[in-house]
Amino acid sequence: MTWELHLLLLLGLGLGSQEALPPPCESQIYCQGELLHQVQMAKLYQDDKQFVDMPLTTTPDQVLQSFSKLAVAYNYSIPREQLQEFVKQHFQAMGQELQPWIPEDWKDSPQFLQKISDAKLRVWAEQLHQIWKNLGKKMKPEVLSHPERFSLIYSKHPFIVPGGRFVEFYYWDSYWVMEGLLLSEMASTVKGMLQNFLDLVNTYRHIPNGGRVYYLQRSQPPLLTLMMNLYVTHTKNNTFLQENIKTLALELDFWTLERTVPVRSGGKSYILNRYYVPYGGPRPESYSKDVEVADTLPEEDRETLWAELKAGAESGWDFSSRWFVGGPNPNLLSSIRTSKMVPVDLNAFLCQAEELMSNFYSKLGNETEATKFRNLRAQRLAAMEAILWDEQKGAWFDYDLETGKKNLEFYPSNLTPLWAGCFSDPSVADKALKYLEDSKILTYQHGIPTSLQNTGQQWDFPNAWAPLQDLVIRGLAKSASSRTQEVAFQLAQNWIKTNFDVYSEKSAMYEKYDISNGGRPGGGGEYEVQEGFGWTNGVALMLLDRYGDRLTSGTKLALLGPHCLVAALLLSLLPSFLPW
Ligand SMILES: *[C@@H]1O[C@H](CO)[C@@H](O)[C@H](O)[C@H]1NC(C)=O
Ligand SMILES: *[C@@H]1O[C@H](CO)[C@@H](O)[C@H](O)[C@H]1NC(C)=O
Ligand SMILES: *[C@@H]1O[C@H](CO)[C@@H](O)[C@H](O)[C@H]1NC(C)=O
DSSP states (O other): OOOHHHHHHTTTTTTTTSSSSOOOOOOOOTTSHHHHHHHHTOOOOHHHHHHOOBBSSSSSHHHHHHHHHHHHHHTTOOOOHHHHHHHHHBOOTTTTTEEEOOOOOSSSSOOGGGGGOSSSHHHHHHHHHHHHHHHHHEEHHHHOOOOGSSBBBSSSSSSEOOBBTTTTBHHHHHHHHHHHHHTTOOOOHHHHHHHHHHHHEEEEEEEOOBGGGTTOOOOOOOOHHHHHHHHHHHOOOOHHHHHHHHHHHHHHHHHHHSEEEEEEEETTEEEEOOOOOOSOOGGGGGHHHHHHHTTTTTTHHHHHHHHHHHHHHTTTTSSGGGGGTTTTTTGGGGGGGGGGOOOHHHHHHHHHHHHHHHHHHHHOHHHHHHHHHHHHHHHHHHHHHHHTEETTEEEEEEEETTTTTOOOOOHHHHHHHHTTTTTTTHHHHHHHHHHHHHOOOOOOOOOOOOOOOSSSOTTTTTTEHHHHHHHHHHHHHHOOHHHHHHHHHHHHHHHHHHHHHHHHSSSBSOEEOHHHEEEEEEEESSOOOOBBBBBHHHHHHHHHHTTTTOOSSOOOOOOOOOOGHHHHHHHHHHTTTTTT
16 A cells, blocks of 8 residues: 555544554644744754744644734745744743653662773773663653644653653653663663653654654554563562553554555465554654755655655654665665565564563463464564575575665664564574675774764764674574574674773763774764764673673774684683783
């Protein structure tokens, strides 16, 4: 089904409207309309996100009425100064609705710090643990009493944000934040964040990309069930699980009803998931950029472009050549065709969610539901093996629905099924190692690159992202082979060294790193690199916890060309008291 047709269905032509939900955001200020258009196209602010984050000083109706008067007075071409004055009168400065929050369960010296033997790394880990106190936010009561005056979506419980321009919560970031928080022994902060997400599912049937109304048209990689698993494994609180398991199922229903696609291969039909957003229009928080990209295309292609950009944002990889391949110019954003790809990582995340749901229901004594999810996982596993797995290359690849071919470019996401435990052949971890060697990925000493294409997009070379390091490292670590496990450790060592060196120089953690020229804060994409940073800190804490007895802040150990692997293995087998 084309997205246009889907849109018509959603708009309520009545066909199949059982599942149709109201349009996710009807705000004529924060999501669409003339006011948004005029202000964003006048570029009153350097970052379009600033305007849509500003609370109103009065009711939306009053704001719209006085805007309408202004527009008529100037025959719809309002001079910049008048627009500026209008915004000043009707909007408050951004960030007013959020207050700093020091998590109540934060405490000095969580246990895991004791596992870190390198003294400098241990001091650094203590500082990372401190940073949670800067990233905590809670909402002012006005957001609850006057929700129509804010783009912020009200959440009852305080939460941890990524940092920088990202002052609200983000969906998939929160998974790695929670991994770190649990190491910091902050289970009640995690529980509050989980409760916020569960509340969102109960209200909207899905979790938006982030905590603002303009993010409601799209989700982000579905990790809620995995988050619940982290919490339940840590606390053994099965009551909380029991109370909320139906909501977890409701979120997975959204991905089944709104984001699946049939794929035929070898005479069989399979069902897999994709990122897909059935709404056009520029993204409110990147409005002028989206309009400018669209201006390079014929008018009839613009709505489709915008829907594909939103689907790209839903994937978490906004943006990447991963979504441009097969387009008219695979280096350009205007070639984006996210919804035409069946992504490896999305299907791996859902595969793991289905397995966890099956385990949860078993634990709660509901065998009917446990069986249902076990079957869903088995079907997905078969589909992934048939459509995404490539035996010759030893990895999974995104599948292009239009060409019927796999995209054989390198992305760390190609190994997500390992991380997610979504495979049946135990030798895949060793095949994946060979795949990394063949793709020359182990020659990068400062982190695993996001792709091998340098397009200027932030989810491409030379940027490296913390969650993608985790996908590969914990994936390889599942192997029974000590050689593969050793490579996992070396990759962890490389990444920790990059994070640590940049921190030593800049006293900050970043959302992404540029791994060319020795490792530094990342660049490219739509905005300046941001400090903070939730998921980077979470992944660093996980690696420090897992490999704390061996990681070092000092000498470069990691020369990981394939020919060096044997040497690396031998070195690692030397007794650890040797002075290097
Ligand atoms: C208003 O603008 C439109 C086109 O932008 C133009 O056709 C019209 O004549 C203008 N009206 C006045 C009163 O200036
Ligand atoms: C477990 O969750 C239940 C339900 O939310 C709550 O009442 C209880 O206090 C929780 N127990 C712990 C130890 O957090
Ligand atoms: C199992 O879960 C389903 C879905 O939540 C529910 O309808 C059913 O009543 C449950 N069965 C048992 C035995 O608890």
